[in-house]
Amino acid sequence: MKKILSVLLLSGCINSAAFAYDLSYAYQQALSYNATYLQQIASSDATIEQKNIALGKLLPQISGSASLSENYFNQGGIEAYYHQPVYSAQLTQVVFDWSKFSTFSKGQYSAQIGNLQLENAKQQLLVTVAQAYVDVLYAQDTLLSITKTKEALEKQMNQAKKSFEVGTVTIADVNDAQAGYDSSAAQEIQATNDLIYKKNIFQNITGLDPEKIQSVVDDLKLVPPNPQSADKWSQMGESGNLNIKVSLTQVAMANQDVHIAISGHLPTLNVNGTYQYQDTGGLDNTNATPAQVQQLTSVPGTPLSSYSNGGIGLQLNVPIYSGGSVNAGVRQARATYVASQQQLVSVERQTDQNIRNSYWQVLNGVSLVKAQQTALKSAKTKLDSDQLGYQVGVRNSVDLVNSQKNYYQTFQTYQQSRYQYLMARIQLRYLDGSINDKFIQDINTNIKP
16 A cells, blocks of 8 residues: 555656646747737738738639520510520739739738738747746745745744743834734735736736746856847847838838829729620510521521620720829828838837847846845855854844845845846847747756756
């Protein structure tokens, strides 16, 4: 029985470890789970079809029709009721139509935007997943820090109560200790709620159990941005940022709208072809003799005979006057084009600002993490010193509790600086538009295996 229990416990440990996952796995799962990203896939597919729709209007348009009519014939005293099927086909081919040519060009730009938006959503999802991932870790660290501080304050409160009973401290000391403990207990509840909130966000994004995420490695890989120049990163962003690329393409689309509007002044030229076949009519009722019926059905051109005809030609349409609506449409399209240009300028400036901010966050983040690491070591040294001093009587409980609070607050700040550094690296590469599988794996090396 003991062996069976041991095997079950070991199996449980193995399964638990097997289900623990890192950032890369969370991102891959989000690609097939996240509703926002899946929505963008469908939206991009729909946008891409604009090109095919516009192309279809430039290709031959062929249609066919069939009809069956009941007819009445009266000539020279001969009356007949007959039904007759007619089959026809029509062909139209654009030779010149500036509106349709411009619409096709606009459709091509629309397809480019669809692909760019999908790639942007894919890279943005990594930022979203990573932020939710480290938010859970930081919420756990915050809760741990507050819980440890509360435990220290609880010891101080209990010690104050005992000292008050023997008369070595006043009731004010007890009240101070009680107030500190109560405050930390409230903070613990708040931190617990925040952790639950962050876990729910992560689960909603990835569909994964947030209890099984792996933490960041102790020896964080601190890499300064390469190249170490904010101007160079800004230049790379100008050519690589996906939002800028989308805005550039939207400007090109707006320019095609101007051409479409101007085409209202231009003629159109089409090739039109028709073919029609009238089948032999079927008599329903007549007063004609058999010889007359034979004549009606066999002589070409008679009502009941079968025949076919067709034709092909050019059709030119020239617009003359449309009440000023075309001119108004041109002015509207040009104004929209100017608006899209200004939108591009706005995106470029905002991107430049964000890239420079992220660059300095990465560069200074390396120094900040190292400084916080040194501060944590100093806080640990002070805590160890005060614990020893408390044991030999040269430090009181207040000194010890303050050292413990300072240590855990420093620990919390240190962890925060590590997460901010990782997010700054991801954000910088997203703004540069260069997130790829290699970068994802490089970032993932900072997560415990």
